Amino acid sequence: MSHFVSVEKISKDKECSNCGTWLKHWEKCRNKRATKCSVIICNETENLQGVHVNDIFRMDSKSFIIPLCNTHAHLPLLQSMEVSTTLISSNPRHSCKRF
Numbered sequence: 135m136s137h138f139v140s141v142e143k144i145s146k147d148k149e150c151s152n153c154g155t156w157l158k159h160w161e162k163c164r165n166k167r168a169t170k171c172s173v174i175i176c177n178e179t180e181n182l183q184g185v186h187v188n189d190i191f192r193m194d195s196k197s198f199i200i201p202l203c204n205t206h207a208h209l210p211l212l213q214s215m216e217v218s219t220t221l222i223s224s225n226p227r228h229s230c231k232r233f
């Protein structure tokens with residue numbers, strides 16, 4: 135599924151308290167490993183991290199986690215990118231704590 139998202143914030147200092155890291159949070163909720171950057175035109179498989187993003191077509195500013203490479207994790211905050219992945223809620227009560 136394709137979405138247009140922009141980076142919300144880098145969450146290096148505050149990882150998911152339930153999963154250890156935001157990447158593990160995404161992997162746990164998807165029940166699979168993150169193998170590639172979510173950006174459609176990017177084939178990076180190294181140094182992936184779980185990054186907070188906003189779906190730019192949603193009216194609320196709900197925050198989601200997706201796997202991104204180091205380059206795309208550090209895009210300017212309002213720059214949008216097309217990604218092909220499942221957006222996972224960053225709220226543990228709506229995601230990892232339900233498993």
Ligand SMILES: [Zn+2]
Pocket residue numbers: 150151152153154158159226230231
């Ligand atoms: Zn989690």
Ligand SMILES: [Zn+2]
Pocket residue numbers: 171172173176177178202203204205206
């Ligand atoms: Zn990338």
